[in-house]
Amino acid sequence: MRGIGWAVGSILALAGAAAWAPCPAIAQDNSAAHQNLDRSLDKLSKNGLFRVRIGSTVDPIPLNEIHSWSLNLSDASGQPVSGAVIQFDGGMPEHGHGLPTAPRVEPGTAPGEYVIRGVKFSMTGWWELRLAISANGQTDNATFNLVL
């Protein structure tokens, strides 16, 4: 199931590349302040209720272009969690601003799969991506670090 999800992601990525050839490659920010950040995009939520895996459907992550991310949600025992209500938010802690767009999380095609639509990064540097998850009567959140 998950394999299909990632395959769909790859197709989206190819489509994105065809429509959006100009995307500038992002030069990675290697400033010392970001060296110790946990950059994992696959982790347990804060209270351990969910396992959350996110990833851009476009590789490399484009700068200044709206694109989608995939999100896979499972419970602590590894079972996919569908029907969750997920809020996606984020920003740049060092610049005191949020995301440049207001993305929305929508159900994907496979169990436990979601699509985060409307994602855009307008600056290089450290971005925090925050997810608030409500499912099966439980809520938890997860924060990811991304350094572009």
Add this chain to the structure above:
Amino acid sequence: MVKPITRPSTWSSRGPLLAIAVAAVALGGTAGPAVDGWSPEEIKTLRSLWIGSLGPLPHDPTNRVADDPTAASLGSLLFNDTGFSANGRVSCASCHQPQNGFTDHRPIGKGIGVGKRRTMPIPAAIYSPWQFWDGRADSLWAQATGPTENPVEHGSTRTEIARRMQTRYADWYRRVFGPFPAVLSQPYPERASPVGNAAERAAWASMPAAQQDAVNEVFANFGKAVAAFERTLRLPKTRFDNYVAALVSGASTQALMNPDERAGLRLFIGKGQCTRCHNGPLLTNNHFANTGVPPRPGLADDVGRSDGITLALANAFNCRGRFNDKPGQGCDELDFAILKGPELQRAFKVPSLRGVADRAPYMHQGQFGSLERVVQHYSTAPAAISGKSEIHPLNLSREEQRQLVAFLRTLSAPPAKASR
């Protein structure tokens, strides 16, 4: 991901070629030797800023004539026609002067009257999803309609625009857009607009809905033809581009940028943090930022993006309006836009830095007269008068400020003699 073409000095920035040709030079990875003092990672950054990394213009599904050469020819005529103004003396080109990088060297634009912000250059803006300093238009064609009805720019009304299209450009109109709306063969008011003064709004209200709709359609098509022309504008290759082209092709870079300019470039991508916002081959993220630039005294308060997004949503010519040629498409930016929040307060468009040395004064109200003053601002980063400035003091030395300015001057085309 299409790799940018690597080509020496004589290429044009015509996009589609880039998508076809993949002439990758194996630079920009993490391994490999330093070239000209730049690490492989830095070269990757320099490449990302190079005009060779600029792909084709984004497709605009909302404008069916966006890439139609006949529409572009018509648009060129409209762009230069002073007959679309109330006093017969103002055209788009009056402020967007082709010989001056499509701007006018004034702190504040001047049409029929004096505006409230600086005239923006066009060639880099054709890649932007948002237009105007506050992003109140979500397409190039929606933008092009705006100034015609602004009392201090063209001072005209949409019925006057429609009538001139009908009387002076009938043949062009038919060739580009098809038959002129038949309902406009019936009389309609001379000056009428839903956004005009009281008399103009009353005249508009007196028109049958079918005529209003037809005028709006012709008005939108005016914008679409102008946008088609603007989309043919090309950014000149700069001294910086020549330097990067030489760097990635292994040619000599010796004569292309002097030590001060190179030091300034190092600051630009490093300590100066300029590429946080001025990134990509256009040297802009096309977004909005509050950088604490003090307002120009004597002007009405201007809060930038927080008003701009409200206006964009209310604009009848936005992507959700009935003049989008592919309803449901081309609306991602508006659909996912941030509608309110403290970071919109006094946030203004991050401009492209291409050709920046050629178009003083600077900032959204021409507050700063020189690049030296601009760099000084970023070095000291004063607080914003409201909202929150995103920038922090860089504390650049005088020497560093001078070097940064020297680099900014390489973002212009080389003198004509040198390019031959």
